Amino acid sequence: MKKTIFLDRDGTINIEKEYLYKIEDFEFEAGVLDALKIFKELKYQVLVVTNQSGIARGYYDEISLKKLNDYMMEIIEKNGGKVEHCYYCPHHSEKGIGSYKVQCTCRKPLPGLLLNGIEDYNVNISKSFMIGDKISDIGAGINAGIQPILVRTGYGIKTISENHIEIPIYENLLEFALELKSKEEKLLYRKEY
Numbered sequence: 001m002k003k004t005i006f007l008d009r010d011g012t013i014n015i016e017k018e019y020l021y022k023i024e025d026f027e028f029e030a031g032v033l034d035a036l037k038i039f040k041e042l043k044y045q046v047l048v049v050t051n052q053s054g055i056a057r058g059y060y061d062e063i064s065l066k067k068l069n070d071y072m073m074e075i076i077e078k079n080g081g082k083v084e085h086c087y088y089c090p091h092h093s094e095k096g097i098g099s100y101k102v103q104c105t106c107r108k109p110l111p112g113l114l115l116n117g118i119e120d121y122n123v124n125i126s127k128s129f130m131i132g133d134k135i136s137d138i139g140a141g142i143n144a145g146i147q148p149i150l151v152r153t154g155y156g157i158k159t160i161s162e163n164h165i166e167i168p169i170y171e172n173l174l175e176f177a178l179e180l181k182s183k184e185e186k187l188l189y190r191k192e193y
Ligand SMILES: [Zn+2]
Pocket: 089, 090, 091, 104, 105, 106, 107
């Protein structure tokens, strides 16, 4: 069983831009590449879980999304990190067109994307985290039985102002990664002595 970081994409990994799909518009949030390197060093596997209703709405297609995700994963690897897989929900129950207009089980806060990841990647639920900037990310973590973490990037500050949040909050992904590293190092120290 593997400890795993589930990561929202827009607003957590990259700067939130409505219905982003062009590679030239993709910008990493500050410190994210360093955070991903730390996760790899600490032997966490990383799975991305992202709602992409822009596909359902007909703003872009799955091929464009996959190209953008591949680009993102390539840059992450070049910088010492690793994303195992990007899970996405292309659906929307009201705004979707054609076969994308369904009441699916994967649009966060529903846990479908995370449950797929748990099954495909042998996830140790009790040692894993779901990190994102929206209430739907927190909900997805809770619904999958995974500890949710909120970051202030993206819609994070708005999420905090509009909800009563009782889970850990970090400035950004790097702040979380650094604290995780410090906690794991303390655990190691205790094991050795
Ligand atoms: Zn879905």
